[in-house]
Amino acid sequence: MEGKRKRKLSVAIITFNEEKNIGDCIRSVESFADEIIVLDSLSSDKTKEIATSFPLVRFFEAPFPGHVEQKNKAISFCQNEWIFSLDADERANETLQASIRAFLDANTVNCDGFKIARLTFHLGRWIRFSGWYPQRRYRLFKKEKASWVGENPHDYIELKSGSIGKVMKGDILHYSFQDFSHQINTINQFSSIVAYTRYAKGERFSLFKTILKPIGKFLEIFIFKFGFLDGIAGLWIALASSFSTYLKYAKLYELDKLKMERPSNVKKEYGKK
Structure with a gap:
């Protein structure tokens, strides 16, 4: 400087x-x-x-x-x-x-x-x-x-x-992302962290949310937040956001119903201060 x-x-x-x-x-x-x-x-x-x-x-x-x-x-x-x-x-x-x-x-x-x-x-x-x-x-x-x-x-x-x-x-x-593979990897990683964090705070699996929340997320991004004005990129973003929302609840199912300790891509040291 x-x-x-x-x-x-x-x-x-x-x-x-x-x-x-x-x-x-x-x-x-x-x-x-x-x-x-x-x-x-x-x-x-x-x-x-x-x-x-x-x-x-x-x-x-x-x-x-x-x-x-x-x-x-x-x-x-x-x-x-x-x-x-x-x-x-x-x-x-x-x-x-x-x-x-x-x-x-x-x-x-x-x-x-x-x-x-x-x-x-x-x-x-x-x-x-x-x-x-x-x-x-x-x-x-x-x-x-x-x-x-x-x-x-x-x-x-x-x-x-x-x-x-x-x-x-x-x-x-x-x-944000180098390509689609990078975006999918990030969505997979982040959805695991969100599910793990929410489960630790007491949230449990809901079939109702698993079905409706991804649909709501797509409409929110593509219609109500004008994603269609971003062209094909806006469509991909809305679809990816919907998929990410679905993954969070699917992984909550694994934690809640299948009694997994944590998603396999969440490191053991995560959450430790």
Whole structure:
């Protein structure tokens, strides 16, 4: 970061086998970061080698207990009052970079966090409907005023009671899936985590929900959230979302009725702090 600014900023990123993404992610925040925290879940690829080649990076490693827990752990390593949290498959676009630099240079800031829109690239195009955009969430925030919460893996930043939030110009660019195989693998992984988490909280299998919820999800995405305006990509997104919803309840059936300890693709250390 060039020059001296009114306030300092830490960037927090969690990683696991992100050698294809981490370099571009870091480059998108170098112009405004004072430090970049990378918390890695014991990657077996070149994630560490690439991340540590950047002078602003402070690299840490820890087993992965869950998305919420790991992202809050990354925050705990940050040394500055303000934090920008980013996933490895995300980038700050040029407008957002300029907005953050202006924020760091401003004389006064009358809020505790900023919501930022996220724009996802999928199936060869930017998805602007289907419930995927703008998806504004808090991503830039005061360390003592916010934390990651939610149901793993669907986490989000929550400001503490009484905190003031605003919206910042610019987009986080999200490169979510490499191809259909990657998307199916992600759906399989995430649905297992959701089912496992919900079962641990007391939810049980429901045939009624297993039948109706996937249908409702398709209609929600494709019709009510205008997925049809995203063309064939919107149809695929709606179908994939419906399938993901079905898998959550199918895996609840395995946990509840078949008394499985956990889905086979959920690691034993998951959920341990």
